[in-house]
Amino acid sequence: MDSKGSFNFRKHLKTIKKEYGMFASLLIAAVLGILLALFLYRRAFNNIVNVKVKSLREAFEKNVDLVEKQRKEKKAKEKEKKxxxxxxxxxxxxxxxxxxxxxxxxxxxxxxxxxxxxxxxxxxxxxxxxxxxxxxxxxxxxxxxxxxxxxxxxxxxxxxxxxxxxxxxxxxxxxxxxxxxxxxxxxxxxxxxxxxxxxxxxxxxxxxxxxxxxxxxxxxxxxxxxxxxxxxxxxxxxxxxxxxxxxxxxxxxxxxxxxxxxxxxxxxxxxxxxxxxxxxxxxxxxxxxxxxxxxxxxxxxx
Structure with missing residues (x-):
């Protein structure tokens, strides 16, 4: 292969590397973006779930306290009842x-x-x-x-x-x-x-x-x-x-x-x-x- 053909081949190879390098970078960036979005979504979802669970727990505890209070009141009335x-x-x-x-x-x-x-x-x-x-x-x-x-x-x-x-x-x-x-x-x-x-x-x-x-x-x-x-x-x-x-x-x-x-x-x-x-x-x-x-x-x- 003469020197001119060798030069063209190296030039073409650089072009391919450059184009595919940009594509790979974009692909990597896209993947990282998706992963980041998933992470943020999961974090937000967990926060929402935690808030819901906390509110449900508080509501449940209030109901339990109310039931226990009513039970104690009923028991106290029963003791007074004849x-x-x-x-x-x-x-x-x-x-x-x-x-x-x-x-x-x-x-x-x-x-x-x-x-x-x-x-x-x-x-x-x-x-x-x-x-x-x-x-x-x-x-x-x-x-x-x-x-x-x-x-x-x-x-x-x-x-x-x-x-x-x-x-x-x-x-x-x-x-x-x-x-x-x-x-x-x-x-x-x-x-x-x-x-x-x-x-x-x-x-x-x-x-x-x-x-x-x-x-x-x-x-x-x-x-x-x-x-x-x-x-x-x-x-x-x-x-x-x-x-x-x-x-x-x-x-x-x-x-x-x-x-x-x-x-x-x-x-x-x-x-x-x-x-x-x-x-x-x-x-x-x-x-x-x-x-x-x-x-x-x-x-x-x-």
């Missing part, structure tokens, strides 16, 4: 089955005697004489209507007798010589605080609410009242509330917790004895826990 008490009592023996009349009369007499003891004896004497377990009744039978009428007969009969005892309080009468049936009047005032409890009255939607309701129930029973007033709490269909425990079965569920709390609350009744009586009725006594049967010691069969 179970409803009956203001109307039927005349004694109104509709009480014949098979239960003698047992009802005996229960009325025993309950009113104990109310009298609480008004005439010291606490230490009462604690030696009888325990809380001796003051509660388990009413069993096959007919719900008859069981309810039996319980109503006990409650209204106690109310009548307490009215009579109140009238005799200042007369120093010997109660053993009083003709109780001759002193009934329709103007009797309510001297029995009756609380009716079913399973749904105790259970709640929050964990531990049932136990709190039971504590509240017993606190309401223990409230100071007129010396000759009595508190009678009626557990209806008690086999649902005091379900029998089965060996090997997990007792940490709702019913197990309710039963454990009720049994624990009995200690309060023995520590602070008073005219507090409980009546539980059921058509299925075989499903009632044995610990409850021991504490509802007095059995009435209808």
């Amino acid at each position: 179970f409803d008490t009956d203001k109307f009592l039927l005349p004694p023996f109104g509709g009480v089955p014949d098979s239960a009349k003698d047992q009802v009369e005996m229960a009325i007499t025993e309950i009113c005697k104990r109310v009298h003891f609480f008004n005439t004896m010291k606490v230490e004497q009462i604690q030696k004489l009888f325990k809380s377990e001796d003051m509660h009744y388990l009413v069993v039978g096959e007919n719900k209507d008859e069981l309810e009428r039996t319980v109503n007969g006990i409650v209204s009969g106690v109310n009548k007798r307490l009215n009579q005892m109140k009238k005799f309080r200042g007369e120093k009468k010997d109660f053993n010589t009083v003709n109780w049936d001759g002193y009934f009047t329709t103007s009797d005032v309510v001297m029995v605080s009756r609380i009716n409890i079913r399973l749904f009255d105790i259970t709640g939607i929050y964990f531990g609410e049932a136990e709190e309701n039971i504590k509240r129930l017993f606190s309401q029973m223990l409230e100071e009242k007129d010396p000759y007033n009595a508190s009678i709490t009626v557990f209806s269909e008690c086999q649902m509330i005091f379900k029998k425990r089965i060996e090997g079965e997990n007792s940490s569920g709702l019913i197990g917790s309710i039963l454990a709390e009720v049994l624990g609350q009995f200690n309060r009744l023995n520590e602070k004895p008073g005219p507090i009586f409980m009546i539980a009725w059921t058509t299925l006594p075989r499903y009632v826990d044995s610990a409850i049967k021991r504490r509802f010691f007095n059995l009435i069969t209808v």
Whole structure:
């Protein structure tokens, strides 16, 4: 190859290098620009996401705080809330089955005697004489209507007798010589605080609410009242509330917790004895826990 051809070739090569070098530079610049744009876009996207996440977190925390505040307010109100008490009592023996009349009369007499003891004896004497377990009744039978009428007969009969005892309080009468049936009047005032409890009255939607309701129930029973007033709490269909425990079965569920709390609350009744009586009725006594049967010691069969 002569010198002229060699020169042209080198010139052409320089031109190619120059053109392709510019193209490569432009390509590199474009790639770098795209990468920079992607980086900036990603950074902006992350900032937007972080802001959104932060705002959502703040909103969620506010909602959680609001729910917790509402829960605490509801719990505080529940502690102040009381179970409803009956203001109307039927005349004694109104509709009480014949098979239960003698047992009802005996229960009325025993309950009113104990109310009298609480008004005439010291606490230490009462604690030696009888325990809380001796003051509660388990009413069993096959007919719900008859069981309810039996319980109503006990409650209204106690109310009548307490009215009579109140009238005799200042007369120093010997109660053993009083003709109780001759002193009934329709103007009797309510001297029995009756609380009716079913399973749904105790259970709640929050964990531990049932136990709190039971504590509240017993606190309401223990409230100071007129010396000759009595508190009678009626557990209806008690086999649902005091379900029998089965060996090997997990007792940490709702019913197990309710039963454990009720049994624990009995200690309060023995520590602070008073005219507090409980009546539980059921058509299925075989499903009632044995610990409850021991504490509802007095059995009435209808």
